[in-house]
Amino acid sequence: MAETPPRIILASTSPWRIQMLRAAGVGAEGVDPGVDEAPIVHESPAEMAWLRADAKARAVAARFPHAVIVGADQVCWSPATPDAPAMVFHKPKDAANHLEQLLTLAGRRHQLSTAVAVRGNGTLCRYVEHSAVTLRAAPVEELRAYVESGEGRGCAGGYQVEGTGSWLIDRIDGDWFNVVGLPLFGVLSILRTFGATPPFLRASIALARAGRMA
Numbered sequence: 001m002a003e004t005p006p007r008i009i010l011a012s013t014s015p016w017r018i019q020m021l022r023a024a025g026v027g028a029e030g031v032d033p034g035v036d037e038a039p040i041v042h043e044s045p046a047e048m049a050w051l052r053a054d055a056k057a058r059a060v061a062a063r064f065p066h067a068v069i070v071g072a073d074q075v076c077w078s079p080a081t082p083d084a085p086a087m088v089f090h091k092p093k094d095a096a097n098h099l100e101q102l103l104t105l106a107g108r109r110h111q112l113s114t115a116v117a118v119r120g121n122g123t124l125c126r127y128v129e130h131s132a133v134t135l136r137a138a139p140v141e142e143l144r145a146y147v148e149s150g151e152g153r154g155c156a157g158g159y160q161v162e163g164t165g166s167w168l169i170d171r172i173d174g175d176w177f178n179v180v181g182l183p184l185f186g187v188l189s190i191l192r193t194f195g196a197t198p199p200f201l202r203a204s205i206a207l208a209r210a211g212r213m214a
Contacts, residue, residue, distance in 0.1 A: 068120035107137030129183035131174025
């Protein structure tokens with residue numbers, strides 16, 4: 001008898017993260033974890049992303065104990081320089097904060113650290129990916145117009161690279177999927193250990209199993 005593929009739940013309602021998984025052939029469901037991220041802080045941006053990702057995964061795993069849960073969180077930050085301290089850029093609180101963040105990031109290179117926590121069958125897997133993004137030194141009028149468009153207000157750093165925010169980008173160093181919000185290659189490697197398989201292999205696997213049982 002063919003093994004039943006695992007039920008995979010993404011502890012997020014992000015349409016971009018769900019779309020990435022489904023495009024890769026992962027039939028993931030999106031569930032709101034109901035976790036307040038704000039109180040979860042750490043001096044290390046990567047560790048803060050991890051703690052938040054795992055908090056989301058744990059919250060959903062408590063409701064779906066027999067599923068494989070994927071929790072993810074991204075932190076936008078810039079390391080300390082001789083001219084400026086290290087900074088973490090959260091989702092903008094309002095339009096003024098949104099513009100302030102973009103003005104701070106414009107013309108500078110910053111980091112996006114995304115952590116993934118995968119829970120299932122009593123196992124916890126951890127994965128963290130880092131990418132660097134440089135925004136153009138765009139004039140304030142352009143940044144203000146972007147803020148007024150409403151895009152990026154729900155994103156760490158205040159821009160949406162997979163949308164019209166791409167006009168603000170000068171260059172990206174690292175994994176594109178990570179910049180969008182989910183380091184897909186690392187996630188797929190982990191899901192494979194939980195029994196997930198790519199669509200193009202499922203038919204051949206089923207045939208091979210049927211042949212062994214004949």
